[in-house]
Amino acid sequence: MTRALKLSNAHQAMLxxxxxxxxxxxxxxxxxxxxxxxxxxxxxDVLFREDGNARYFYCVLSGYVRLYRGSEDRxxxxxxxxxxxxxxxxxVLVGDRYNYSAQxxxxxxxxxxxxxxxxxxxxxxxxxxxxIARSLSQHLLSTMDCLARDRMQTSQQRVxxxxxxxxxxxxxxxxxxxxFQKSLLARKLGLxxxxxxxxxxxxxxxxxxxSGRAIAIEDVxxxxxx
Amino acid sequence: MTRALKLSNAHQAMLxxxxxxxxxxxxxxxxxxxxxxxxxxxxxDVLFREDGNARYFYCVLSGYVRLYRGSEDRxxxxxxxxxxxxxxxxxVLVGDRYNYSAQxxxxxxxxxxxxxxxxxxxxxxxxxxxxIARSLSQHLLSTMDCLARDRMQTSQQRVxxxxxxxxxxxxxxxxxxxxFQKSLLARKLGLxxxxxxxxxxxxxxxxxxxSGRAIAIEDVxxxxxx
DNA sequence: CGAAGCGTTGAATCCTCTCAATAACCGTGG
DNA sequence: CCACGGTTATTGAGAGGATTCAACGCTTCG
Numbered sequence: 001m002t003r004a005l006k007l008s009n010a011h012q013a014m015l016x017x018x019x020x021x022x023x024x025x026x027x028x029x030x031x032x033x034x035x036x037x038x039x040x041x042x043x044x045d046v047l048f049r050e051d052g053n054a055r056y057f058y059c060v061l062s063g064y065v066r067l068y069r070g071s072e073d074r075x076x077x078x079x080x081x082x083x084x085x086x087x088x089x090x091x092v093l094v095g096d097r098y099n100y101s102a103q104x105x106x107x108x109x110x111x112x113x114x115x116x117x118x119x120x121x122x123x124x125x126x127x128x129x130x131x132i133a134r135s136l137s138q139h140l141l142s143t144m145d146c147l148a149r150d151r152m153q154t155s156q157q158r159v160x161x162x163x164x165x166x167x168x169x170x171x172x173x174x175x176x177x178x179x180f181q182k183s184l185l186a187r188k189l190g191l192x193x194x195x196x197x198x199x200x201x202x203x204x205x206x207x208x209x210x211s212g213r214a215i216a217i218e219d220v221x222x223x224x225x226x
Numbered sequence: 227m228t229r230a231l232k233l234s235n236a237h238q239a240m241l242x243x244x245x246x247x248x249x250x251x252x253x254x255x256x257x258x259x260x261x262x263x264x265x266x267x268x269x270x271d272v273l274f275r276e277d278g279n280a281r282y283f284y285c286v287l288s289g290y291v292r293l294y295r296g297s298e299d300r301x302x303x304x305x306x307x308x309x310x311x312x313x314x315x316x317x318v319l320v321g322d323r324y325n326y327s328a329q330x331x332x333x334x335x336x337x338x339x340x341x342x343x344x345x346x347x348x349x350x351x352x353x354x355x356x357x358i359a360r361s362l363s364q365h366l367l368s369t370m371d372c373l374a375r376d377r378m379q380t381s382q383q384r385v386x387x388x389x390x391x392x393x394x395x396x397x398x399x400x401x402x403x404x405x406f407q408k409s410l411l412a413r414k415l416g417l418x419x420x421x422x423x424x425x426x427x428x429x430x431x432x433x434x435x436x437s438g439r440a441i442a443i444e445d446v447x448x449x450x451x452x
Numbered sequence: 453c454g455a456a457g458c459g460t461t462g463a464a465t466c467c468t469c470t471c472a473a474t475a476a477c478c479g480t481g482g
Numbered sequence: 483c484c485a486c487g488g489t490t491a492t493t494g495a496g497a498g499g500a501t502t503c504a505a506c507g508c509t510t511c512g
Binding site: 067068069070074075076077078079090093094095099100122126129130132133134136137138139140141143144145146147148150151152190 | 293294295296300301302303304305316319320321325326348352355356358359360362363364365366367369370371372373374376377378416
């Protein structure tokens with residue numbers, strides 16, 4: 001059982017920067033945050049299951065959460081949520097059951113919003129609805145992007161794209177540090193862990209060096225044309 | 227060049243039932259529809275291109291529209307829009323360029339909504355924003371569903387699922403008539419046309435008979451456990 | 453009747469998954 | 483500090499699924 005705590009000041013500040021609240025003014029933000037409490041999960045904890053009764057939606061404060069579908073033997077990840085990401089907002093508008101399961105990776109602290117309270121809030125604070133719609137739009141776009149990539153690109157290309165969009169550029173060179181385990185990155189990209197490994201070693205040809213979570217890119221231009 | 231026409235009464239009625247307007251009352255609906263005109267496209271016409279400047283979003287009145295990404299040699303379809311489906315609404319809230327290309331399949335008549343007008347409408351009619359959010363939620367859910375299926379199921383299973391969700395049931399038997407070309411169904415399911423063909427012939431074993439666009443299912447239960 | 457477009461079928465190739473074995477890494481406790 | 487067990491990552495081999503390319507049949511339409 002997870003305990004519900006009041007949001008700390010640091011968490012409130014963090015939520016203010018999250019997409020879901022970033023477009024709101026002080027008063028609207030407070031109204032939205034008043035629907036939320038902080039909850040903490042251990043690694044591997046399941047927050048909710050596909051088809052389960054929906055009472056809350058969430059925003060990640062720290063750690064990572066994976067959204068996935070399917071039963072024991074066959075699972076597919078839909079999204080990996082990082083700090084600042086929210087998930088399940090669509091339930092404010094549509095449906096009363098979860099459409100996927102959610103599991104904490106590592107220790108995770110989340111803001112948990114009560115769906116009923118937020119629904120009521122929509123009438124008093126129309127701009128809160130707009131903020132949610134903005135968040136939904138963003139998710140829709142990135143999910144479509146993901147779908148198109150899955151259908152169009154090979155594992156190498158997907159990995160190369162991830163690196164290029166997450167590295168800190170330093171002239172022709174660049175580098176990054178993976179924020180989570182490789183197995184989680186594999187899931188995010190829709191690959192088996194082995195396939196990610198192979199993609200990395202194939203990318204060595206294009207000047208990518210991997211050691212643990214640290215990754216160095218020799219020539220950004222070379223990597224781009226993979 | 228496509229000409230803009232006033233929405234006919236039939237089209238207005240049709241739009242009223244479409245997801246994007248179905249939750250609105252008379253007055254709100256009229257306000258929303260006042261942002262729209264009817265436009266007609268020939269088969270293969272491109273409505274807009276990825277990265278193009280976004281001025282409108284659309285709702286399909288008749289025909290089909292495919293949303294896709296990628297360049298000449300390598301394309302991937304993201305969604306096939308049928309009558310009643312809207313696309314591009316996310317631009318009301320986020321961004322100013324299209325994130326994918328859109329092409330009419332067959333002759334298509336669409337309602338074309340002016341983004342600027344709808345944006346202005348949001349402040350006066352907060353429930354219009356809510357209707358758009360509902361539509362976005364629905365799209366997000368179905369896109370995630372599609373993504374999960376792509377990652378989890380084989381071509382046979384995807385085809386079987388399509389049949390089962392679109393057939394009219396008659397006891398153990400069932401049947402349906404494809405609303406469009408098989409090549410378009412293939413795109414929708416993320417398959418090469420040949421793969422769809424092969425999937426159909428593999429499903430003969432499970433009691434699926436295909437002749438032209440007419441499809442008969444001998445035993446729904448048998449098909450379910452594919 | 454011929455041409456064009458759609459759909460099917462076959463063969464070859466490519467990519468990814470699965471399974472299994474090995475190697476590297478991590479936190480724990482001696 | 484090192485040894486240990488457990489987890490995570492890599493590598494290889496094999497199989498399966500889907501794509502590509504090409505040829506052929508079928509239908510439609512001029």
